[in-house]
Amino acid sequence: MKVFVDRSLCYGSAECAHRAPAVFAFEDGYGVVRPGGAQAAADPRSREAIREAAERCPSQAIVCTEQDVTS
Numbered sequence: 001m002k003v004f005v006d007r008s009l010c011y012g013s014a015e016c017a018h019r020a021p022a023v024f025a026f027e028d029g030y031g032v033v034r035p036g037g038a039q040a041a042a043d044p045r046s047r048e049a050i051r052e053a054a055e056r057c058p059s060q061a062i063v064c065t066e067q068d069v070t071s
């Protein structure tokens with residue numbers, strides 16, 4: 001899974017950092033993928049949390065694909 005935050009859409013609710021703190025952080029008013037967060041997406045538990053965070057992001061700023069992180 002690949003995951004990133006489109007900062008142009010994020011309005012800083014911090015929802016992602018609360019739902020999946022192993023993957024997302026809240027910095028300078030924006031949700032960001034933590035260093036190593038993309039690799040954490042390889043963990044099935046993190047994948048579920050990422051999907052949920054993406055679904056619940058109020059501005060749909062979280063982009064995730066099912067592509068492997070190494071591709």
Ligand code: SF4
Nearest residue numbers: 010013014016031057
């Ligand atoms: S949940 Fe969405 S809008 Fe809120 S901080 Fe995360 S990326 Fe930004």
